[in-house]
Amino acid sequence: MNIVIDSADSADILVYLAFEEEAFPLKLGEAHKRSGSATWLYSRTEEELDVLAVGMGKRRDLTLEKIRRAGGYAARMAQREGKSRALLVRIANEEGSAADGDREVAAADWLQAWAEGWLLGLYRFQTYREATRINDSVDLLLSSSDWAELKAVEMDAVLVNARIRADGAMLARDRVNESPDTLNPDTFAKWMEGYFDRDDSPVKVRVYRGQELVDLQMNGLLAVGAGSKHAPALVEIRYEGNPRLPMLALVGKGVTFDMGGMNVKTASDISDARMDMGGAAAVVGAMDILLRKKANVNVTALIPVVDNVPDAEAILPSSVVRFPNGLTVQVANTDGEGRLILADALIHAANIGAAEAIDIATLTGNVGAALGLGIAGIWGDADMTQSLVEIGERNGERLWPMPLMDEYEADLKSHYADLRNVSTSPFAGAITAALFIRRFVAESMKWIHIDMAGTVQYKQDMSYSEAGATGYGARLLADYAMKKEQQ
Template identity: 35%
Template sequence: MSTAPGYQSPTVTVSATLPKRGIGSAVLIIPVVTGDDDQATVVTNPFLDAEAVGEIEVALRALGAKGGTDQTTRVLAPSLPVASVLAVGLGKSRDEWPGDAIRRAAGVAARSLNGTENVVTTLSELDVEATVEGLILGSYRFSEFRSAKTAPKEPRLAKVTVLSTAKNAKADAARGTNVATAVATARDFINTPPSHLYPDEFAKRARALGESVGLQVEVLDEKALVKGGYGGIVGVGKGSERQPRLVRLTHKGGKGRKAKKVALVGKGVTFDTGGISIKPAANMHHMTSDMGGAAAVIATVVLAAKQQLPIDVVATVPMAENMPSSSAQRPGDVLTQYGGITVEVLNTDAEGRLILADAIVRACEDEPDYLIETSTLTGAQTVALGSRTPGVMGNDEFRDRVATLSQSIGENGWAMPLPEELKDDLKSTVADLANVSGSRYAGMLVAGVYLREFVAEGVQWAHIDVAAPAYNTGAPWGYTGKGGTGVPTRTMFAVLEDIAEKG
């Protein structure tokens, strides 16, 4: 098995002028809007003179291009030193563009140019970082398991030249590259099939990735988990011959006694059959994504190290495979979570909260100021919020801070409540708690209430349910292809940066 560090991004360079040489095979990506005459109009930039703009607009209008959002039109422009020009629509003109509008346009452009090795873009004059992120994520492909028969014949995007006159363009491009590479690494983890990414292998890859950027790494195997009293992780994993793991990755960036400490926890169920409470066969293969939270957490702490954030970040990542067998836990079993709380397992398919509870208690032993936990936890998230909107729960103030930052960067987390009365639904007749409610309602919130029981007093905590947003089963859109999305890597990193800046 490969344990090499993750996704390798294209080479990104920044230029304040349109190169005259060396880009003859490149495609120039430019933004256009719908003008007052309902025709495509090139967004003003300092890199194209009036002759080039006129040439492009004549070609676009000859093809009936309108400049609508997500529309792309490819034309020739003989006066420019590129092979062709790709116009990507931004809709109606405006004074300022949200970063995600630029990110999405860049992603749409990259997907439409699948197989192009070299691109140059003026879209970056509007937002360098968003452009780089969109191009890298839009061009992302996962083809590790394709043979020569079906592997893509066209090359991958290898070189990106972003045109910008901004003072901090190089720093913004570097940051955009690192962020997009982290998201792509999370996607790689999610898209790797469970035959090749099981707990031990996942732990090895996490170790290799962490050590490559100087993180402190600790891995507990099944014997250490039993000895340590991690009843939730052991209970979920004991039905599989591929035994569970707990991985701890530590970034020491804080300086001084006042440096903030943030705990990250992510659900790492490498495949979820539901155990004895087995899932329906239809679409069970999507459960290859049930470690999406763990993938995002690992990618985020690695990104924190790359960006040298001046805070301490400790990721605690439980990994298990939930299988039915003669050794699997049964509905009605009682286990003891790490820290001593006993739980009656009424449904073995509510396994994520069992491994997360162990990890949350362990993470709180480090006395963090903040704890962010994310997981593909409940189908109820999809029912409540759809396939693209994560549900954010937790302490009201920190929950709202996380949701606001998530919306600002385009992952669109939405704040949800944790009603006190739902705790009564988790009462057990034989243990401290039951792992599911007897009601069919508010399943996402009930899971949040369960997890809240394990968060130490005084810790600001947020739980992000990404059951559907972590894995796109539909058509590609924007900078998101089919399969693993990497959500909520960018949300968590935005929160880490905000804590580093504001405390």
């Protein structure tokens, strides 16, 4: 899937942008100009090209996410029709250039959003496909004359940036989509070590296993992983692009398969349990983006990886886990495992000197019930929250601020330990999970918790995501880290 400027090869379709209440060079009803629509206008002669008219809604309501979604949808439509080269025609009405009407969206941002959407829209996870494999791709052709605001070198830079960002998100998608046959705590940790710890990489990777976890008192990881034949690990990935900056820790939950432990899941199809490492994948994707952009940042990824499966050695409900910050936790439900391993990682983040920490996890189904599947919940430091929410509104990985209700902590009280790992109440599960995690955050460290359980996957093809993993969080975390370097 190439993106080419002023290609010598001819296109086999034209992609036009159709805006409501504006003239269009071909006959097209207003209903087909609404955002989210796409209409084929087939050629009448061999000399003409087929046209795909992509509805953009009203120009004044245009956002980067609408552009991104339109790009992804257009790419998918072209692929389904067997097209191989699509020319984007930015000037779609006779009254003036798109640049005249898009003053609210800078040309570089516009182009980057479309290119990101196009690349992400063509993503397919096909590792295990044979007879149903899709080999067709669609090149995006651009004409420099349509982008008079940008010099050639600027266009190139925008497209390189779009590909890096899309590749980071697709890397996260690949990890989340992967089968537990090949992705388990052992292989995931080894993959991260091999991927990031290369001769040409300014990254230091350390994997804590076995006795090292015991010595560090990472008892959450040890308890959750006790039932699996694959030993747990904590992967530490340090990228010191600018070691003079305060360290930002990105903590991603990496439960490669969540069977629920002894509180075993009983649904008829629990294939999605392989996706309980979506937070870890988001962190991996973010680190990939930062590394490839040679970002001037100081970021350490902390990824606890573990299986949560039942076995004779598995931790039993009512067991007590001791943490090195002095807290004891009654494991009232072994399916509340994510917060136990995040506790280990956050304690470690403070120990290695992190000034800020963001943990991201597929933690509770409750957050999806509250917010749906298009937006994640965020808790914690007010300034960090505001910054992340603003970033999410621009890059499409949206967040909604949620409250830390102190009085709800009463539902985490245990009769024989300091805390329960799950609430005694059936309500506000996402909030009480955040409250639990907060108890393991050092006072010296600013902290954010993101519950992305609802956003980790789509059940059906949507705009620039096929059914399956979305890659949510990779661009969000990378953008936050890069924003810090500008401050």
